[in-house]
Amino acid sequence: ASTLAFLEHSSSQLTPGSLNTVTAASKLGGVTALLAGTGAREAATAAAQLAGVEKVLVAEDAAYDHGFAEKITPLVAANVAKHGFTHVVAPASSVGRGFIPRLGAALDVQPLSDIIGVESENTFVRPIYAGNIITTVKTSDKIVLLTARGTAFPPAQKGESTAPIEDAETADLSATPTVKFISEHLAKSERPDLGSATRVVSGGRALKDKESFDSLVYPLADALGAAVGASRAAVDAGYADNSLQVGQTGKVVAPELYIALGISGAIQHLAGMKDAKTIVCINKDPECPLFGLADFSLEGDIFQIVPELTEKIKNA
Template identity: 50%
Template sequence: MMKTLVIAEHDNQQLNAVTLNVVNAATQLGGEIDILVAGAGCQAVAEQAAAISGVQQVLSVDAAHYAAQLAEDVALLVVATVQQGGYQAVLAPSSSFGKNLTPRVAALLDVAQVSDVIEIKGVGSYVRPIYAGNVMLTVESQEPVQVLTVRPTAFDAIEQSGSAAVVAVEAVASAGVSTLVGRELSKSDRPELGAAEVVVSGGRGLGDGDKYRQVLEPLADRLGAALGASRAAVDAGFVPNDYQVGQTGKIVAPQLYVAVGISGAIQHLAGMSDSKVIVAINKDPDAPIFQVADYGLEADLFEAVPELTQQLS
């Protein structure tokens, strides 16, 4: 029987919602699904993982050297778990965490990884985007262990109505090659960008960081939206890089995506073109963003956005 190991993404206190999407993808492979929770003081996360529907058991590994979940250490644990448990597939989200971890796992297992899967046709047959999402490629893999990263926005979150067993597993030795020096986290009361139902994004057309905040924050407040940005806006220093939406940033698929002052470079479109409704505001009638927008407004954003915000009051 097929056995799949899903790697949980978490902060030692809360299970990241993308894990629910990855488990849903894993169900399409058939067979048993286990979740690996590696951390320090992460019992609460293991209990949250145990409530996910379709999960057979949660493997909980609690050790000090997993506190920061460094990829070098977790990869050794995943490989040992796969070899001891006889797993035929390893799945992780296509997030910074997953993209950092799974190549190491695949290399140690001496198999080829399949990245950014958006559809699972069966074991060894997957669809993934290439050329910034302009072409969908079906990949065939005959590796003994299928190592996949899954695009969370391509799969619905699975229900949390299960009651899997939580099994304590021994840690493996630390790789001893990396140490966390520090971590700067952006704190916000807004929804998390990757999981938000509404996203308001700004581009270089806003001019600078102060105008970005003055123009977009009131609109985002009215809509209960997460804030995003184009790569150009991030590179210009308007906002931190965790705001970036695009091929080299976060992939989002909200119910509503509002693009303000964003021209629509191909790498940005790759990160938001799956949004249910796209609204674009730009003064350039030839901006590529209008080609994918459901609603386009050719106007000066410094006039249009405040007026829209006022109408929503």
């Protein structure tokens, strides 16, 4: 195999999902990394030091900013044509999910999304039905396109050598459609990133309002050094920001410890957190479905239990 890993960067840093993607790609052999957009060259120096990365290609051009699939697709296609890559792996992020299928249409191949395992050069494991079923799929395509689920692969570590950095093959963007960037609203937080945190405290609808969400969930998360998450019901009710949603339609997390406060456990929420190593559920409803999945269940009123738990963890 000859594998190209498309990596993302933000403020010259590789995104956490990119580190997981390098690990997924290295299961197929040596990896060539590709970085595109403003700041790509700086991020490339970090990518060059990762174990498994043999070469880094850089396309430092503002045309690739914001990860628009219309522009990234011809860039990746040009580099596949030039270097003869047999595999292309991208993070299962909004950018990766956006361009990999478009690239599939351009190359006439059927990609595999959100892989959680690599069995061989042409056989991969992926979840379907919101993670309720796991399937192993073999592809007959000559070029294999993949997106990798971050939580399924550990982040790549710094290696012993530094890979060479070269300019990527340029692409002709003249006939590509244009999407204009207007604005972005990204939640800024000092807390660990939800997608890669080792501990997560999530709140549900039982928190009743945004004030209670803020006064109960955040202090417990801070006491544990945890990221904050939320159920879809809590997000829809306005208690927490969209970006905090854990579930099939939000973030998929797999932390060491997941504490669910007042979350009943709809199927779509379970799809986002059931791979956590230890799950704690605190809920006053004895029929709460999440009790069936949790390692430790505590039945009771979150408004009394959470402040006590926060205090005791702080003082421990």
